[in-house]
Amino acid sequence: MTSAPQRGLPGTRPEGVQDEKEAAAHVREMFGRIAPRYDLLNHLLSLDIDKLWRRRVAQRFRAVLRDPKTKVLDLCCGTGDLAFAFRREAPGGAEIIGADFVPEMLVRARAKSAASAAKIEFVEADALSLLFADAGFDLVSCAFGFRNLANYERGLQEIRRVLKPGGAVAILEFAEPRGKIFGALYRFYFRHVLPRLGGLISGNAQAYSYLPSSVRKFPDPRELEIKVAQAGFVGVQYERWTGGIVTLHTGRKG
Numbered sequence: 001m002t003s004a005p006q007r008g009l010p011g012t013r014p015e016g017v018q019d020e021k022e023a024a025a026h027v028r029e030m031f032g033r034i035a036p037r038y039d040l041l042n043h044l045l046s047l048d049i050d051k052l053w054r055r056r057v058a059q060r061f062r063a064v065l066r067d068p069k070t071k072v073l074d075l076c077c078g079t080g081d082l083a084f085a086f087r088r089e090a091p092g093g094a095e096i097i098g099a100d101f102v103p104e105m106l107v108r109a110r111a112k113s114a115a116s117a118a119k120i121e122f123v124e125a126d127a128l129s130l131l132f133a134d135a136g137f138d139l140v141s142c143a144f145g146f147r148n149l150a151n152y153e154r155g156l157q158e159i160r161r162v163l164k165p166g167g168a169v170a171i172l173e174f175a176e177p178r179g180k181i182f183g184a185l186y187r188f189y190f191r192h193v194l195p196r197l198g199g200l201i202s203g204n205a206q207a208y209s210y211l212p213s214s215v216r217k218f219p220d221p222r223e224l225e226i227k228v229a230q231a232g233f234v235g236v237q238y239e240r241w242t243g244g245i246v247t248l249h250t251g252r253k254g
């Protein structure tokens, strides 16, 4: 059964979960369980397009990334793929830190870092209560993580707090495509095929049915643009990529 979208929620609320604390615990536990198959499934279920999306974000911020005096924070970094895309775009450039609140993800990110020349620090941190000082970063990114926060407003406040004045935010997220035919095909894939495949391979069906349902409940791109601007960012804009299945929101700390 498909429930109606509940956009306007203060943050993610997985099925059967009422409050913020429970939502965060649920998300943490879920990502801990799928961490061993996370990379494989990401690439398989997106037919490797996820790699292009991350590379495109890195290219967009090439100037910041290439400057060795800058500091970049990749929030909700998971196994580190956006942080690695940043490093590939700028070997020897910015200092890059990846942060996530699931140790099982960080173990994998660190192993990938150790097996490469990437030099990225991965730290355990909750995006809603970051351990970093104010105004330390030139760029804060978040790929496919923001939607999972239990409180979007607080997530944005924390991003803003740790950014230097003029620093940039980049949020890459899934969205529901608008095109009639492509939209219908994609929804069928996303709501019916992906949860089954993801469930089979990861052994966690719940996590892969959470994915489409969390995208359905997430603010649409225009609503998210407004939320980001209301949080005190300037020059906020977004782009739809790949027929609108992902969006990149960007802005600067005013």
Ligand SMILES: C[S@@+](CC[C@H](N)C(=O)[O-])C[C@H]1O[C@@H](n2cnc3c(N)ncnc32)[C@H](O)[C@@H]1O
Residues within 6 Å of the ligand: 024, 027, 028, 031, 042, 075, 076, 077, 078, 079, 080, 081, 082, 099, 100, 101, 102, 105, 125, 126, 127, 128, 142, 143, 144, 145, 148, 149, 150
């Ligand atoms: C879908 S994964 C995305 C991982 C990675 N950014 C990528 O592009 O593949 C979402 C990640 O967000 C992390 N996450 C969710 N809520 C978080 C929070 N409050 N603080 C830190 N990490 C969080 C999860 O642990 C998970 O690793």
